[in-house]
Amino acid sequence: MTDLEALAAAAESADGAAPLDEATWLALRHRPDSVQRFEREGGVALVIGDELTLVVHPDARGRGVGTSLLDEALDARAGGGRTGQLSAWSHGHHPAADRLAASRGFAKVRELWVMRRATADPLPELPASDVPVRSFRPGDEAELLRVNAAAFAHHPEQGSMDAANLAERMAEPWFSPDGLLVATDGERMLGFHWTKQHSAALGEVYVVGIDPGAQGRGLGKLLTLAGLHHLAGLGVAEVLLYVESDNAPAVAVYSGLGFAHAAADTHVMYERA
Structure with a gap:
């Protein structure tokens, strides 16, 4: 079985953003039976309820690993009779994630910003x-x-x-x-x-x-x-926070407290009917 922690660490090192969020790690640690897991050499896809997470090692990218994992997860969902919306996050908003999402009928529905300030x-x-x-x-x-x-x-x-x-x-x-x-x-x-x-x-x-x-x-x-x-x-040395990009009042409050957002610090949610 793929060493998920090592895979996630390699992806985070390359991308500057952790590919697995807290909710996913909590499910893996405390409710492993709730996690569907699909594996290929160099990558893993996880489905928890109606949310999909896909991680591909930097050395395995551009070889169709992500596409194969996504198709396997979608086929398993269809075969299991699941018909509700499926969501997926791109932690770091990568163009490759945009292309893969669009190719399988996922539409962008949310943007989550990371804002940061130095304690100095x-x-x-x-x-x-x-x-x-x-x-x-x-x-x-x-x-x-x-x-x-x-x-x-x-x-x-x-x-x-x-x-x-x-x-x-x-x-x-x-x-x-x-x-x-x-x-x-x-x-x-x-x-x-x-x-x-x-x-x-x-x-x-x-x-x-x-x-x-x-x-x-x-x-x-x-x-x-x-x-x-x-x-x-x-x-x-630094404090970060997450805020919905369209929550203008909250963004204004945090900006007034010295927090700033960089374009690369954007997480995108996609949904597929």
């Missing part, structure tokens, strides 16, 4: 607020899930997080309760900023969620800045 750039001070911000504590899980579901009701990935998925994420080596900041009003959670430290040099604005009933109180900026100060205190 000065951070604004935390705005004055009467809302306390603290680290996550055991027992906060139910409120966190409630706020997350409300804040991301229309988000296809984040909004579906349940207790089992939350537990999976908290079991990851990077998880630290100190990096999960919550704003509260008594026992009620108003919002949260979940940060992630990828390495000694890299941090992430992982998720910022605000209860819709608490919108308009400046909590998004408060929690975002609190998380950025936390990450800077850990000594990381």
